[in-house]
Amino acid sequence: MAINTTLLAILSLGSACLLHFMYRLFTHRRWFKDLPQPPHDFLWGHLKIMGEVAATMPPNTHPQAYLTAIAQKYKLKGIFYIDLWPIAVPQVVLTDPDLMSRVTINQPLQMHQMADEFLSPIVGHNVIAVANGSIWKKAHNAMAPAFSKSHIRSLTDVIVEETMQFRRALDQHAGKGDVFSMEDTAARLIFDVIGRILFNLKLHAQTEGSALLGDLREMIHLAQAQLSYNPFVKIGLIFKRREVLSRLNPAIVGIIKERLSILRDQKTVPSRKNPYSILDLMLREHTLDEDQMNEKSENLTPEFLELLVTNMKGLLLGGHGTTTDTLCFIYMLLSKHPEAVQKLREEHNRVFHANFAETLDTLLDSPQKTSELEYTTAVIKETLRLFPVGFGVRKAEPGVTIDYEGKTYPIDNNLVVIPLPHAVHYCPSYYPDPTSFRPERFLSSDPDSTAANANFRTFGRGARACLGQNLAMTELAIILLMTIRDYEFDCANLKPNKEPRTRWTNMDLRFGDVVFQELGLEAKPRGGMMMTVKKV
Template identity: 60%
Template sequence: MAIGSILVVVLSLASAWLLNFAYRMYRHRRRFRDLRGPPHSWLWGHLKVMGEAAATLPPNMHPQAYLTVIAQKYNLDGLFYLDLWPAAEPQLVLTSPELLDQVTVTRVLPIHQMADDYLAPMVGRNVVAAANGPVWKKLHNSMVPAFSWSHIRSLTTVFVDECMHFRNTLDQLAKTGETFSMEDTSAKLVFDIIGKILFNFSLNAQTEGSSYLEDLREMIHLAENQLSWNPFVHISTFFRRRVVLARLNPSIMAQIKNRLSMLRQDQIVPSRKDPYSILDLMLREQLQDGGELKEGKDVEDISPEWLELLLANVKGLLVGGHGTTTDTLCYIYILLSKNPEVIQKLREEHSRILHPDFNETLNILQASPHKLEELEYTGAVIRETLRLFPVGFSVRQAEDDATISYAGKQYAMGNVVVVNTPHTLQYDPKIYPKPDEFIPDRWMDPDNMPPRNAFRTFSRGARACLGQNLAVNELKVILVMTLRDYDFEIADLVPNKEPRTSYTKLDTIYGDRIFQELAMEAKPPRGGTMMRVRKRS
């Protein structure tokens, strides 16, 4: 073929592509130009507005902060649309408790497909947090007993035992006076706890190190690379992910199969009322039929699809179970380091509700775990931290003709990502006076407490976080076992002279570490949460 003919073909294809691109852009821009939202551009849509919000914040921010900046800058109460084509799907952002209830409580919209697509490279498809329909119902029903209050209380001894290893680590760090990563140190503690709850044995991350923890944290880091525009980053990420998964997946699958074989051999059908582990609950349906033990099936005869689903959810629980709690614990220690009056109130509550003596406190915790629910101020500190630093938002999808009611009007929800963002809601000054300040006491006055449905860190309704009560009790035990005997100090503290953005001024105290980065969720403080610890006399 002559060069001229090739050139004609190339130019024809390029012209066709440009025409198609221009037509699609026109359709997108026309659809959103008059909808409720920030200023709209025929050329940029809302990409420029998003870019301006990002410019006020440090790099690699979780996008929940951008939405808060936009909502406050343009006074967008309740809901607004974002036209982000071609960089991202168009969005309908919901920021009021009543609207969020419409899509999570009154009617439960399914999780958007993009959540499963984002998690799949890290842990696999159809983890309980991203699954829908019968798959979600099956997974949810199998796991629910592990998160009942009676079972959570029974786990207090697990929390105490693993936290003793954490105290030993803090003792050594206090002796040397060295700077350490609270993120890395607390992640090992929380990972051992979730490992014990999931498998019924400790993963020994604190004492021996855990390859599971290292591999899963690397998978989270590799997931961050998915957001890069550099094709070479994607290529290197693809091959590195294959190496990690080739090591991680067979190891976890072996644990699953070994446990299933042992239960079959011993003819045990795990109890829903008193489960040994979450894994046993997920294996239960393969072991019983109408309440009786199934006969004859060997482990290798189990459906490969079901085993893949189980593998994905074990990894998902390991990642999610330790991630959120680690993030929150790091922020609690950071906030307390500059609020000695809050620490004093916590110590007084721990001595009053439990016991002034540490050993007696441990005895009471294990004999009467319900006492944890009496630690109201400790719960207020945890809740206030989660208000300031929610772990991210959920994304939902609706039918093409679905609408949502707001201020007497109907707004379309079809063909957009419906974003439920607790961050924007929980920085709303109309609901939370002085939202940019750390004020645990706002949760202590029943007459002036924020509305129940205005705290959305764990979401609400049928798709609310299964592990929220587990995480809160776990954090309470850790705080009881550390705050009495240790003081924590932020290392290399560099406060900002002026606030970077409108919604918070905490960076003038703690620097850029208070701005949450994007990973699987909103990550813990930047730089690994470098701290020093001192043992109290």
């Protein structure tokens, strides 16, 4: 009797759960009726379509490529919806620049909690890139002076010094004639630069190796593995992550406390007009006057210390990731475009000097001259157009809608709102012949330049645009100025595809699968971007 009662209870509970699931399935799928979308299946939503598109590309391709492929395959313009329930949160994708501006500039939406959930295992909660409200405002106001154009120009000597070490690494590879990972080599360069800007310290990643860099990159690998649906994998990652964080967090805390001790010993209040480092600006929020300088250096609240550690990790990763990726893709593209290399060299000789030593002297004396490198800037922007670093995800408040071509569409209901630069950058309506590497489209003399610059969205727009974009553009311009004249790069082990994998690009006919950016912290180079280099 007891067994029958228990069995009946289990069957009743199972039936109730099944009915609840079917009710949610029906109401959820019905919500998408009459919305712009790819073909919608009542049972699968768009899960099968997403799987089919993903299967056409190499493993772990960044999802921006999937969404662009769907938009082009099904001729979806401006706005469309993706139903991935119950596997993932449903999405509304914006592929019209005006719509993107409305949710980032006109009525900026908050960052979606999904971004914080992805980043928090790596850096912690509320890093500036995904924080909202007062937390974001405080961090942004503190850091902004360090990213001004004038301050970045004052750091030219730092970028030059670290790039000279990068040249020495290239000399060694050229002498050996070996195949090396440009991603790893460039990451050490950019990490040393961002370390100087963050901490006003030399991190020596290029010369001695950096445990800090190694641990941060390991955290990214662990975050990628966290996407696994295998519960045993997830459990194992918890212990691995704790092991890495037990080294990483104390190292950064040590740097923070040491710097605060120095400031207090010197009774120095960091200046917003001429900051020594971003850390100084953040500490300024804690030590605003000389009276506080007399307090013990350990007197940092746990909350403030956690916020500092989180943002230092976030800036170390973000600061070196985007620039590293872009430099890899620039060298990749230039390897197949000698005409662009020649134009770069001619511009560098004209604006600076044909002699390398005199070029450095001019650069250090007049760093503002990098703004005259119009073609160099165009090469960087064209690379970022073809290989954007990814997208930010937003969330609308209940009841928020958006108008497009005379119709009103909902963007709330816990949807992930995705402004998708990748789709804009590969749309012929915005960029004629979009799969071609043509830097000239960004030159002021080109008739398409106004539209090209207006629709360029890699760094985002509005108050939440990438804080470090001026730094990234300046770093890349100086690195190109100091390398293109003396080195030629070639991709190694390329296996060009016989047929294009997708509708949105045919570059894989020349470069193979390396053109499909991998999902990392951002859309990163595939396989480490293996290269060879030789001296000119």
